[in-house]
Amino acid sequence: MQKSKHDVWVGLFVLIGAAAILFLALKAGNLLTLNFDAGYTVTARFDNIGGLKPQAAVKSAGVVVGRVKSISFDSENFQARVDIALDKGVTFPKDSSAKILTAGLLGEQYIGLEPGYGETNLAQGDTIKSTQSAIVLENLISQFLYSKAAEGDSKGGAK
Numbered sequence: 001m002q003k004s005k006h007d008v009w010v011g012l013f014v015l016i017g018a019a020a021i022l023f024l025a026l027k028a029g030n031l032l033t034l035n036f037d038a039g040y041t042v043t044a045r046f047d048n049i050g051g052l053k054p055q056a057a058v059k060s061a062g063v064v065v066g067r068v069k070s071i072s073f074d075s076e077n078f079q080a081r082v083d084i085a086l087d088k089g090v091t092f093p094k095d096s097s098a099k100i101l102t103a104g105l106l107g108e109q110y111i112g113l114e115p116g117y118g119e120t121n122l123a124q125g126d127t128i129k130s131t132q133s134a135i136v137l138e139n140l141i142s143q144f145l146y147s148k149a150a151e152g153d154s155k156g157g158a159k
Contacts, residue, residue: 039088040124041069044098045079050109050134052100057110058084065090068111084111086122093118097130109134 049071058066066086074081086092095116102109113128122128 039066039086039090040122042084042086042122042124042126042128044082044084044111044128044131045074045077046082046100046131046133047079048133048136049080049082050100050102050136052082052109052111052134056108058086058113059110060090060092060113060115065113082111084128091121092116094120094122094126095130096122096128097132098128099132100134102135 052068052071054068054070056068057064058068066084069083069085071083072081073079084098092113093116095118097114097116099112099114100109101112116130
């Protein structure tokens with residue numbers, strides 16, 4: 001009887017340890033956020049979101065002020081529609097701008113909010129009008145190579 005009592009306690013300890021490891025893995029992978037304060041949702045439209053994913057951070061001045069709630073395609077104007085859930089105590093003017101930025105050279109992408117100077121603040125359901133799309137590294141490289149090839153052709157034709 002004593003052996004089965006120890007087995008129950010060991011099994012319970014193993015389950016708690018597995019749950020703790022799962023919790024830490026989800027937090028480290030940015031897949032779990034525990035925020036019980038209801039904030040407000042705003043929308044931004046981008047021509048290219050690059051590798052932006054739902055639950056990506058929304059930062060202002062380096063501080064996380066919200067998360068990307070959802071990403072969808074707007075078939076009317078052929079842009080990506082990004083719904084942003086901002087924290088309750090954070091307010092931004094209506095003329096604020098949103099940029100898709102990259103953490104490091106090849107790191108994960110996040111949205112950077114730059115506050116504007118307007119008198120009225122963003123509210124539930126508002127749209128951020130000033131946006132800057134993600135910089136895609138492949139496009140930059142191809143533009144650079146194309147400009148170098150064009151430069152080489154103009155030098156070769158002058159001889």
